[in-house]
Amino acid sequence: MKADAFRRSDDELMRLALDQARAAEAAGEVPVGAIVVAPDGATILSHSNNRVIADSDPTAHCEIVALREAARTLHNYRLSGCTLVCTLEPCAMCAGAILHARIARLVFAARDPKAGACGSVLSVLNHPSLNHRVDVVEGVLAEECGALLIDFFRRRRAKIAGDTAAATRPASE
Ligand code: ZN
Numbered sequence: 276m277k278a279d280a281f282r283r284s285d286d287e288l289m290r291l292a293l294d295q296a297r298a299a300e301a302a303g304e305v306p307v308g309a310i311v312v313a314p315d316g317a318t319i320l321s322h323s324n325n326r327v328i329a330d331s332d333p334t335a336h337c338e339i340v341a342l343r344e345a346a347r348t349l350h351n352y353r354l355s356g357c358t359l360v361c362t363l364e365p366c367a368m369c370a371g372a373i374l375h376a377r378i379a380r381l382v383f384a385a386r387d388p389k390a391g392a393c394g395s396v397l398s399v400l401n402h403p404s405l406n407h408r409v410d411v412v413e414g415v416l417a418e419e420c421g422a423l424l425i426d427f428f429r430r431r432r433a434k435i436a437g438d439t440a441a442a443t444r445p446a447s448e
Contacts, residue, residue: 282316285382288360289416291322292384295337296362296423299324306423307363309337311345314356314379320345337361338369342376353377362420364391364413370399373409380410384420 288310295308304325311320321344326335338361346352358380359365359373365383370392373381381393381400392399393411400409 283312285360285412285415288312288358288382289362289384289420291319292360292362293416293420293423295322295324296420299326299337300423300427302329304328306427307337307361309341309359309361311341311354311378312358312360316358320348320354320357334368336366336369338365339372342372342378346376355379358382360415362416363387363424364393364395366390367392367397367399370397373400374405374407377407378409380412382412382415384413384415384417385424386413386417 292308292310295310296306297308299308300306302324304327306325308322308324310322312318313320321341323337323340323344325337326340327333329335338359341359341361342354345354345357352375354376356379357376359378360382361369362384364385364387365373365381366387367390383393386395388395390396394413400411
């Protein structure tokens, strides 16, 4: 298969999503990133990170932003045959959007035990009552992508604890 010779590996694609996650972190957002890949398995249609704070938009998860950009690129609201790669298991909103976009393949890194809707908390994809099937691959660079999130939340908790301690300290100190 000559065409397959140009396909990017899931690891390579996840590295690109991870770059987006790091960009999110640098912007003060939760470090999660996503990219959409064309059916050829090589062309990157869009890449995005979380933008909920920057856009004051609760729906601006990296997956939604990446799906929107890819659809605009293709001038088509259906992304049939495309792959969505993201560093964290999509939530219910994003899993719903994946179905609406007819994404063929989802590759994600770390599971989200609190809000994941692709097997952890909910199983929105491949529900027996729904027609569209998504080929799901999980665990690609899971440790690296998960560590980025764990470190981020650890630092954030430490900062909140520090701020609280400073606020409750007597003025004479
Ligand atoms: Zn989401």
